[in-house]
Amino acid sequence: MHELGLAQGLVRQAVRIAAENDAKRIEEIVVRIGALAGVEADLFARAYEAARLGTAAEGAALVLEASPVEVRCCICGAIGRVEDGGFGCAGCGSRDVVMVAGDELLLVRLALSQQEGTDDGDTDARDTDDGGWGADHV
Amino acid sequence: MCEACGCAAHLEHQVNAEPGREAVRHVRDGRATLEVMEHLLEGNNRAAEHNRAHFATNGVLAVNLMSAPGSGKTSLLEATIEALSDRYRIGVIVGDLATENDAQRLRAKHVQAVQITTGQACHLDAEMVHDGLHALDVAALDIVFIENVGNLVCPASFDLGEHLDVVLLSVPEGDDKPAKYPVMFRKADLVVITKSDLLAVMDDFDPRRVEAHVRALASETPVIGLSSRQPATLAHWLAWIEDALRRQRGADRIVPAQGSQIGERLG
Numbered sequence: 001m002h003e004l005g006l007a008q009g010l011v012r013q014a015v016r017i018a019a020e021n022d023a024k025r026i027e028e029i030v031v032r033i034g035a036l037a038g039v040e041a042d043l044f045a046r047a048y049e050a051a052r053l054g055t056a057a058e059g060a061a062l063v064l065e066a067s068p069v070e071v072r073c074c075i076c077g078a079i080g081r082v083e084d085g086g087f088g089c090a091g092c093g094s095r096d097v098v099m100v101a102g103d104e105l106l107l108v109r110l111a112l113s114q115q116e117g118t119d120d121g122d123t124d125a126r127d128t129d130d131g132g133w134g135a136d137h138v
Numbered sequence: 139m140c141e142a143c144g145c146a147a148h149l150e151h152q153v154n155a156e157p158g159r160e161a162v163r164h165v166r167d168g169r170a171t172l173e174v175m176e177h178l179l180e181g182n183n184r185a186a187e188h189n190r191a192h193f194a195t196n197g198v199l200a201v202n203l204m205s206a207p208g209s210g211k212t213s214l215l216e217a218t219i220e221a222l223s224d225r226y227r228i229g230v231i232v233g234d235l236a237t238e239n240d241a242q243r244l245r246a247k248h249v250q251a252v253q254i255t256t257g258q259a260c261h262l263d264a265e266m267v268h269d270g271l272h273a274l275d276v277a278a279l280d281i282v283f284i285e286n287v288g289n290l291v292c293p294a295s296f297d298l299g300e301h302l303d304v305v306l307l308s309v310p311e312g313d314d315k316p317a318k319y320p321v322m323f324r325k326a327d328l329v330v331i332t333k334s335d336l337l338a339v340m341d342d343f344d345p346r347r348v349e350a351h352v353r354a355l356a357s358e359t360p361v362i363g364l365s366s367r368q369p370a371t372l373a374h375w376l377a378w379i380e381d382a383l384r385r386q387r388g389a390d391r392i393v394p395a396q397g398s399q400i401g402e403r404l405g
Contacts, residue, residue, distance in 0.1 A: 002261055002292040010178055017174060027169070031178065038295040038321040071356065087356035097356045105178045105295070114168040133165050 003039060006105075007047035013107055015056045023112035026060040030109040034067040034102040041066065069102030182296055185264035189299025192271060193282065199386040200282045201379070202298055204322065205306035206315075207288030210332040210366055212240045214306065214375075215283055217366040219247040221376055226383070227278060231270035232285040233262040240285065250274050261292035264299055281383060290319040302382055308333040313343045316351035323352060326359050328378060335365040 010031065018026050033039050041064050048062045071087060072079045078091035079100060088095050114133055164171045177183060193200045203211045212232070219228055229250040232240045241253035252273040254266050267284060276282070284300055286293045305326035307315045310333065316323040323329065329352055331345055349361045362378070364371040 002259075002295060005259070005263075006178055006295075009181060013176065013178070013180065017172065017176075021163075021170065021172065023170065036321050036324065038291065087354060095353060095356055099356070107174045107176045107178055110172045110174055112170045112172065114170075133168050133170055 003043040004047040007051035011051045011055050011057045014110055017110060018112055021112055024116050025113040026057045027113050028061045028111035030063045032065040032067050032104050032106045032108050034104040035069050036102045037105040067101055067104050070100050071097035072100050073097050182264045185268055186297040186299040189264055189268055196276045197387055198276055198279050198282055199383045200300040202284045202286060202300035202303045204286045204293045206290050209306040209308040211285050211306055212243055213366040216247055217372060219249050221372060226280040228281050229274045229279040230283045231267055233287045256287060260287060260289050261296055262286050262298060263296045267298045290322045294322040294325050301386055302327040304328045304330060306330045306332050309336040309340050309343045313347040320355050324355050324357055329359055329361040331363040333365055334363040335368055
């Protein structure tokens with residue numbers, strides 16, 4: 001049951017990045033969990049409910065992306081998903097494969113806001129050049 | 139697969155060439171979306187790299203032993219110390235939820251041993267090992283064994299800064315453990331079947347099935363058998379350790395585990 005520790009770590013990570021970007025609020029946290037990452041998504045989601053309480057991430061929704069296991073075959077070069085723990089190549093059946101996806105445990109994306117959760121004050125939001133967030137840039 | 143570092147993070151990582159940096163930011167109306175792509179265990183992985191650097195500076199080989207409770211990790215270490223301590227200086231960091239029992243058993247063999255009691259935590263993490271290292275005179279050691287908390291699930295997720303991962307499986311546990319705990323067994327650099335003296339009375343355990351289950355995980359990890367009570371059966375294990383130490387100190391320094399978390403390669 002290491003999901004709680006991981007969820008607490010995620011909250012710290014998200015709060016730090018939000019602070020570095022002068023955000024007032026974290027609206028959404030997107031995490032990718034590989035099927036072989038050793039983390040149960042349901043347990044992780046429940047642990048997050050506890051971990052976010054009393055932090056700057058308290059109002060942030062957690063979105064979990066599942067990442068299935070994919071292998072690339074060293075014999076025929078095919079890339080395919082593996083199901084039910086069978087690591088063979090879907091193309092030629094070879095077991096000479098390398099995993100190309102499915103062991104990730106990644107903070108993918110954060111949706112941040114400069115608006116306070118409850119009041120509408122944006123008093124100091126326009127001060128810094130980068131912190132202004134006014135311009136539409138990608 | 140990422141061509142920059144060989145990790146399994148696919149395409150996004152190639153775009154965000156600097157992991158840990160918020161490479162792309164989409165902004166509109168005081169709202170921003172940051173593409174982060176940072177490992178959830180970023181902090182742990184940084185501490186693990188720190189530990190690994192500490193081992194490297196001192197020319198020390200670090201081996202992480204993992205298994206279910208009662209598979210014989212401490213017994214194997216006792217037998218290993220008996221066999222190798224005239225040639226190599228061995229230290230042990232041992233994790234348990236409670237008691238100093240294992241460290242006391244190992245100290246009785248005249249090696250440095252530090253016990254980490256994790257309380258309720260089901261695994262060791264890199265910070266705990268870091269604290270443990272401070273209680274050892276690492277410069278005076280050749281090999282550090284990290285005896286993880288008995289658990290085939292959680293320890294697999296935490297890089298401790300070790301060079302090699304060894305997963306133990308004792309004969310009474312059954313030969314299908316690799317199929318039941320694929321994440322752990324994929325992480326292994328060596329699978330050791332322990333208590334092989336019990337094969338004589340447990341004829342439903344077939345070491346060849348263990349190996350077949352490991353191969354089914356697309357792993358080429360060697361599988362060996364031994365009994366800590368029969369020193370003659372330890373030859374493969376001891377040779378593997380000595381070879382690892384030679385490699386760690388030689389030109390082809392060990393690059394940590396192929397089956398390990400992508401995060402350590404990201405970071």
